């Protein structure tokens with residue numbers, strides 16, 4: 001008897017499961033389930049326990065990172081599931097219907113609220129999501145949302161263009177403000193942006209749920225520096241290195257001042273381009289701006305020196321040369337190879353020197369050098385002063401200009417890798 005009953009029951013269920021149902025049946029079930037449903041009540045099965053929402057996030061596209069506005073645009077998909085205890089049924093008594101779909105406006109659902117939206121809030125909540133929630137017979141739901149998020153991101157451009165940025169997307173899942181929700185957040189699959197960004201590379205991403213309705217997504221981006229290097233940095237370096245060549249130009253050439261000023265102006269053009277690409281704040285200041293500013297000061301000094309040097313070059317020789325300037329020229333003579341300066345001395349003098357050189361041994365040279373120096377003290381000309389200034393400036397300006405990027409780039413690289421690690 002009992003065996004027969006069980007057999008009947010199995011047959012009955014099997015036939016029910018096999019039985020086809022129509023849209024009317026599904027609507028009937030829907031009406032039954034929604035009868036007395038209040039979409040504003042948190043659908044918790046037990047209010048002494050916290051309500052739980054599972055979120056699976058999948059990144060879709062990394063729009064852009066706007067350095068000037070400090071804005072991050074991303075397109076993200078979220079699959080949310082929770083258990084709505086008031087929408088559950090036994091499929092065996094409902095013609096085998098295992099799932100239904102209900103309109104968003106009819107049921108309870110968590111809302112995505114951005115806690116760090118950029119100014120353009122409306123666009124930030126661009127609604128490209130599915131407009132319905134599907135329910136499984138045991139109350140488990142499945143809701144897919146696709147959102148364009150525009151969030152603020154504090155950019156740290158100290159090491160521009162070798163910078164690494166960390167941006168947070170903080171989301172509040174609001175459903176019922178009286179109760180806090182446990183958010184179980186995770187990535188969906190391996191979660192890489194399907195559409196890559198040309199300027200940035202994702203080097204790290206975390207997602208973190210919390211017990212107080214919050215979800216925290218963090219992204220670490222590394223700039224692909226090639227564009228900035230080729231288009232901005234290399235031209236600036238070339239310009240910076242060209243500028244001191246003015247000290248090699250002939251003294252009488254009227255183009256010296258023109259050349260120096262052109263170099264100064266070219267650098268200021270690039271300064272404008274760089275500052276257009278950076279946030280308009282000085283906290284912190286990008287190291288590259290400081291470096292270019294120092295180059296700018298150097299280029300301005302070059303203009304000043306060139307103008308003054310032109311003046312010095314034209315001073316009449318009957319004007320006495322001050323002692324310190326004389327010492328400066330003597331010192332230059334000692335350091336620079338002698339024959340180079342000789343070209344400017346009188347011809348007999350250099351001949352004398354050559355003769356002496358042949359006869360003297362090396363030890364005697366040093367002693368003699370000073371004595372010849374002393375004998376030539378009266379022979380220092382203003383032209384020589386001018387040449388000496390040129391020489392010193394050429395060496396020092398190049399020294400500083402080459403040293404600067406080496407120092408700055410090492411600091412940037414070091415800071416960059418430190419940031420990448422933590």
Ligand SMILES: *[C@@H]1O[C@H](CO)[C@@H](O)[C@H](O)[C@H]1NC(C)=O
Pocket residue numbers: 024025028032
């Ligand atoms: C809908 O359900 C009610 C009871 O729940 C039943 O009386 C009615 O026949 C059903 N209608 C259809 C079309 O299945």
Ligand SMILES: *[C@@H]1O[C@H](CO)[C@@H](O)[C@H](O)[C@H]1NC(C)=O
Pocket residue numbers: 046047048049
């Ligand atoms: C609700 O949760 C509390 C705490 O976990 C538990 O003691 C209680 O038995 C639960 N009630 C029901 C009806 O499940």
Ligand SMILES: *[C@@H]1O[C@H](CO)[C@@H](O)[C@H](O)[C@H]1NC(C)=O
Pocket residue numbers: 096097098099
């Ligand atoms: C939803 O119900 C249909 C029809 O019974 C079934 O084919 C489908 O697999 C169900 N979906 C899920 C996720 O169970």
Ligand SMILES: *[C@@H]1O[C@H](CO)[C@@H](O)[C@H](O)[C@H]1NC(C)=O
Pocket residue numbers: 083136138139140
């Ligand atoms: C409902 O059924 C689905 C599919 O079998 C399962 O993943 C889910 O955990 C179930 N939910 C509950 C609350 O039992």
Ligand SMILES: *[C@@H]1O[C@H](CO)[C@@H](O)[C@H](O)[C@H]1NC(C)=O
Pocket residue numbers: 168170206208216217218
């Ligand atoms: C998000 O998480 C990061 C660390 O992963 C933390 O530094 C940050 O403060 C968190 N933000 C919020 C709003 O919880």
